Amino acid sequence: MKRQCIALLAALLAGCTGPDVQHYKSVTPALDLADYFNGTTDAWGMFQRRNGEVAKRFHVEITGVSEQDKLTLDERFRYDDGSTQQRVWHLARSADGLWRGTAADVKGEAQGEVAGNALRWQYTLLLPVDGSTYEMQFDDWMFLIDRCTMMNRASMRKFGVELGQVTLTFRRRACVP
Template sequence: MRVLLPLLLLPVLLLSACSSDPALYRDNTPVLDHQTFFSGDLCAWGTVHDYSGNVTRRFVADIKGTATATTFELDEIFLFDDGEKQYRLWKFNKTANGWEGRAGDVVGVAEGQFIGNMMALKYDLQITSEESEIIIGMDDELHLVDENNMMGKTVMTKFGITVGEINLIMQKQLNDSACRLERD
């Protein structure tokens, strides 16, 4: 058992070493301002990967954002390549330590920060399928590339082990050609 324990802990240590430090982005520009980027219409495209990096799903998302100095909301519709539609309404509030976010399928409170050109957000997401419900840890890192484009990566974990990843691009829509998805 004495030899086995370090071998069991090694993957956890290696995985935790992969998390980036948000402070590394403090001086990066352009600075991500939530009021500017998350106000108005946004469109996102992304891929969901399993634990071995294989793409398992693709999606497009239509996002309507509203923001003030101390709050912002993101009304999201996701359409997946298998036809599934998901809805999520995020409500964020500024706190002394950053931002708190809530949504219907988020367990508890999401904790986030804006640092330089990035937004870091950690939360637990309840995923419901026909067979079961599971809670997955989500670690989002969104980076502003320019004033209208953002790239992001979400690491998904269960019991501290990476079980998947989401990669996406998000674009501010400056005209009516946004990725309009039907709002039921």
């Protein structure tokens, strides 16, 4: 029994680790977060439960306004069931080069780091489900593919256990690769 507990603990801890975003520092094209999201961007995505089942699909229209080291993202979600949602992010690049952000349905402050073509973005989302609100930890990884396209994969966890993943493809409007 003791060995099983140790093995379970080791597996849980291993699930919390991942690559350091600096691993991607020399990968091009380099991501300039404020430049990429300045203007209108569309995203298409899905949420998959941990068993791989697609539970929800959605489209997001994102309007970004960039001013110096600040970025506002107005995200308008339309889900496959016809429901809608809005999230407005207020982001700022700090002196250490990290990005910090807030939104009404995010607990505390989100933190992100850009290196090369990658952004690692971590936050706790207050997720409403059937009349209750759950604090879900998100670990977002975004990768710039070309100047017009970015891919995003996010792990959604509660108490360190992955409950599902969100996958998104972003495409800047009026962008020529």
